[in-house]
Amino acid sequence: MVRVTERKTGIGSRTAEASAASALADERRIETLRATRSVIAREGFEKASMRAIARELGTTTGVLTHHFRNKEEILDLALHATRHGKYDGRFPPDARFEDLVDALTATLPHNQGSLDSWKVFFAFLAYLFPQPDKAERYAADFERWRKAWAMAIATLADRGEIRDDIDPQLAADTLLCLFEGAGVHGTVSPESFGADRQTAVLIHYFETLRPRSGARSKSRGVG
């Protein structure tokens, strides 16, 4: 399922031999996901019926079922599409401190499109809670992101770019909480907690991860 998602939403690499017909089908699917996102952002998850999505697209439910197995598949793909791009947690081993900061700040709700993505994400989480089996599946995504973050933080700590007296796992946990929190705060209070503010808060959290003259111990000798 995830593999399909990645291909369809442009995260992964599209195979070179993809035919024109499947490219057209992909485009239909991407349009559908975009329409689904709008419906969920505007009206909530529970209102996102096949009929509502078809209406948003100006088509029929018959056309939708040609491209997707069922509503569940559409909703799943729409959710995964909200979390693509830089925040998928893949960092090259030579990533710098600034790359980490950029990766997170670029994914905050900065404009209408990303605000919609966050709303879809919250809608989905709210819908998941009473369904533990699905929540578990989604928790795996968090786990994956966190691992990648912890690894990047550990590498930077080895190079002396991040303080070495904080467990990278804990820093990654807090970073993810802070990131999700900044997103939810920004979604609920866009006026007092806009894009600039969210970015500033994240950057200053990163600042607390920087080595400090009085607090560093071995990091000076490493790298």
Add this chain to the structure above:
Amino acid sequence: MKALRKCAGKENGGSRRGRPVGDHETKRGAFLNAGIKVIAEQGFAGASLRKVAERAGHTTGAIAHYFENKEQLFAAIVEALFDRFDAMLGAAPENETILRRFRRWLEMSDSSVWVAGFQMLARARLDPALAAIYQQHHARYRRIAVVRIEQEQRAGLIRNDIPADLLADQIGALADGWSMMLPIERERFGPEHVERLLDALILQLSPPRR
């Protein structure tokens, strides 16, 4: 806000009819607690006044006397959660640091409060009245936190190279982030882990050791 005033009006209406105020408050509190449980179990979409009334052992008619609709009940639940938080803050020793208070908050709630809290926070994205309640309380806590952090910065308890208002927003965003991750990953965010996370945060926000 409108919903709140309506709630308040309803309460007055109740006591005017000669109903003992204590009884009224107890019953209202029972509905709020039942509401938290139903939302935690079935989500916002699955919660209805009827289910909440049943859960509290009353009829739909009885709950309608307290809350006109689902939105009003949820606004009251959010207010009640903030009231609990305020009571916790009020009970804290005067000289307790802001991060200790944060720890208290993380420890005070059971999982249904976390889950229901997030359901409501997520709902606020679609419900301007609910969002207004959050915005108002967030702004209030932020003001309190900024004053507190400035004091602790002067006292050398918190690093002073980051402006107090940014630290206040950082803690506020973290609180929201935690309240959303805790229910999703209940096993990961057990008490011991939360304790370690807070210790790391305290270390990061401390002034450099000399």
